[in-house]
Amino acid sequence: MEKKxxxxxxxxxxxxxxxxxxxxxxxxxxxxxxxxxxxxxxxxNTFEVDNYPGTPLLTGLRLAEAFEAHAKRLGLPMEQGQxxxxxxxxxQVRIRTERECHHADAVIIATGARHRLLGVPGEKELAxxxxxxxxxxxxxxxxxxxxxxxxxxxxxxxxxxFLSRICPxxxxxxxxxELRAAKILQERLFETENVKMHWGSQVKEIAGxxxxxxxxxxxxxxxxxxxxxxxxxxxxxxxxxxxxxxAAATDEAGYFIAGEDCKTSTxxxxxxxxxxxxxxxxxxxAAADGANAVASVLDHVEKSRxxxxxxxxxxxxxxx
Numbered sequence: 001m002e003k004k005x006x007x008x009x010x011x012x013x014x015x016x017x018x019x020x021x022x023x024x025x026x027x028x029x030x031x032x033x034x035x036x037x038x039x040x041x042x043x044x045n046t047f048e049v050d051n052y053p054g055t056p057l058l059t060g061l062r063l064a065e066a067f068e069a070h071a072k073r074l075g076l077p078m079e080q081g082q083x084x085x086x087x088x089x090x091x092q093v094r095i096r097t098e099r100e101c102h103h104a105d106a107v108i109i110a111t112g113a114r115h116r117l118l119g120v121p122g123e124k125e126l127a128x129x130x131x132x133x134x135x136x137x138x139x140x141x142x143x144x145x146x147x148x149x150x151x152x153x154x155x156x157x158x159x160x161x162f163l164s165r166i167c168p169x170x171x172x173x174x175x176x177x178e179l180r181a182a183k184i185l186q187e188r189l190f191e192t193e194n195v196k197m198h199w200g201s202q203v204k205e206i207a208g209x210x211x212x213x214x215x216x217x218x219x220x221x222x223x224x225x226x227x228x229x230x231x232x233x234x235x236x237x238x239x240x241x242x243x244x245x246x247a248a249a250t251d252e253a254g255y256f257i258a259g260e261d262c263k264t265s266t267x268x269x270x271x272x273x274x275x276x277x278x279x280x281x282x283x284x285x286a287a288a289d290g291a292n293a294v295a296s297v298l299d300h301v302e303k304s305r306x307x308x309x310x311x312x313x314x315x316x317x318x319x320x
Contacts, residue, residue: 005029007297008095008104010083011240013041014283015273016110017067018290024074026298031102032071033095035082039071040064041112042274043283047136047162051182052283060136063283086247088266091304105304106268106297109244109256110290113237113274113281118150122206123233130212130230135159139166142230148173148215150203151234157181157189159232164192171226173198173217206231239275251277262293268304270296 007023009016012034023030038044046060055063071078081097086107088094095102115133117123123131132138135149135158143166149159152174158181160172172189177199179186189195198217205216214227239254248264248271249257256271258264264271272289274281 002101002103003031004092005031005102005104006301007031007106007108007294008033008093008102009108009110010086010095011041011110011112011273011275012036012039012068012078013110013112013273014043014067014286015112015275015290015293016041016108017071018287019108019110019272019294020071020076020078020290021074022291022294023297024071024076026294028294028297028301030077031104032076032078033081033083033097034078035080037080038064039068039078043067045134045137047158049283083243086244086269088247088269091268093268104268105301106270108262108270108272108290108293108297109241109247109275110272110286110293111240111244111275112286113239113255115233116236116238118203118233118235120203120205122208122212126206126208126212129210130208130228131206132230132232133234135162135232135234138230138232139163142167144168145229146227147171147230147232148203148226148228149232149234150174151236152176152179152181153234153236154181154185156234157185159234160195161185161188161192163232164195168194170195171198171228172196173201173203175200175202203231237274237281241275260289260292261296262289263296268300 006028007030009019009032020032043060044064049058085096092103093107146169147167148171150173160170163170201217201219204218207214214225241254248266248269255277256264258271258276262270262272270293272293273286
């Protein structure tokens with residue numbers, strides 16, 4: 001039996017969980033769908049969170065568990081399910097998972113983004129055998145070994161710092177001559193003696209038989225090879241927009257075009273968190289999107305109903 005909701009939220013990362021919390025406080029009839037088995041998104045794989053207010057040096061897993069506990073305390077309904085198709089209709093949206101279908105006045109897509117691949121020879125072949133995209137997930141396997149990290153943003157520097165605690169040598173490879181990471185992270189990195197910087201360098205190949213044994217890198221002076229036991233790739237993300245093709249306008253990279261109000265080009269469909277176009281993708285900006293998205297949903301639902309009083313479960317609070 002298909003059920004009708006005021007709001008369906010897709011994704012249980014910081015944006016989706018926050019949206020769920022605000023939706024419950026607004027007394028919306030809401031359902032949160034998450035394809036995985038636990039909430040938190042990429043936060044769960046972050047070793048140390050030092051930029052979310054009030055939680056200095058908290059592990060990502062602890063923060064994710066706190067988000068989920070808050071939502072459950074409010075009674076937010078959550079279901080495990082992969083959305084296969086999202087179909088806008090006249091005044092409602094149809095959401096099809098692998099097991100069932102739902103209808104909603106509004107949908108918030110908060111599926112986040114995933115790690116971007118380097119696209120070099122050996123990357124796919126050696127994935128899970130020395131090639132990793134999560135230092136906090138796999139770093140323990142490389143204790144006492146030499147590793148490389150690729151990238152120049154916060155994630156890459158955080159990975160290098162984390163690995164420097166358990167690995168005698170860490171090579172940080174960045175294609176530019178300066179890092180994009182936060183200054184405080186750069187300061188910590190440059191104070192870490194066992195991290196070697198490779199400026200203006202790019203990985204051309206990842207080599208090894210059963211495991212990664214070396215990488216080939218190129219810079220202005222030519223090519224060279226580094227003997228490493230593992231390589232951690234942190235070169236950005238790409239949107240988790242599969243299943244939502246045509247649901248709303250996206251940019252060339254596939255991120256939904258939406259502003260601070262999280263409204264997309266399709267009425268009733270909203271995009272929150274890392275899945276939308278934005279300058280900064282962080283836990284705090286994703287959470288803010290979740291709150292803003294629900295405020296926009298409330299306006300949408302009010303305007304789309306000619307007789308709001310016929311929906312006793314719907315009540316817009318004066319403040320969120």
